[in-house]
Amino acid sequence: MPHKINGKLIVDEAVFTDIAWAALRKVEDVIRQERKSAFAGLSRLLTGKAGSKISVQKSEGGEEALPGRVAFDLRLVMVYGVSIPEVAKSVREAVIKEVKTLTGYEVERVDITVEKLVQPGEIEKED
Numbered sequence: 001m002p003h004k005i006n007g008k009l010i011v012d013e014a015v016f017t018d019i020a021w022a023a024l025r026k027v028e029d030v031i032r033q034e035r036k037s038a039f040a041g042l043s044r045l046l047t048g049k050a051g052s053k054i055s056v057q058k059s060e061g062g063e064e065a066l067p068g069r070v071a072f073d074l075r076l077v078m079v080y081g082v083s084i085p086e087v088a089k090s091v092r093e094a095v096i097k098e099v100k101t102l103t104g105y106e107v108e109r110v111d112i113t114v115e116k117l118v119q120p121g122e123i124e125k126e127d
Contacts (some may be wrong), residue, residue, distance in 0.1 A: 023094035031077040067104040
């Protein structure tokens with residue numbers, strides 16, 4: 001009978017930030033600004049530094065190698081004219097699914113603050 005080896009799994013906050021950015025890429029109508037100041041996804045802002053921001057709080061599981069818990073604070077820029085509650089729901093669902101699938105961590109909450117709405121004419125579609 002094989003011997004079972006236990007140990008903790010710790011996932012750094014930066015990994016959760018990366019996962020959340022990847023989840024945001026799957027949701028249209030959220031304006032993203034990547035770390036290198038290059039705008040990613042379907043659209044790029046013409047107006048400068050107004051991309052969405054992500055912060056993460058996490059707690060680790062107990063000694064029994066239980067998964068930890070994580071909470072997100074997303075500060076988003078959305079396209080004017082979208083249904084903010086619908087986009088927020090899509091963002092929340094995408095983040096929870098990606099985190100659970102990739103890390104096994106439980107998502108305590110995904111707080112969303114819509115900081116700005118951008119007129120469709122202020123974004124440039126990438127080719």
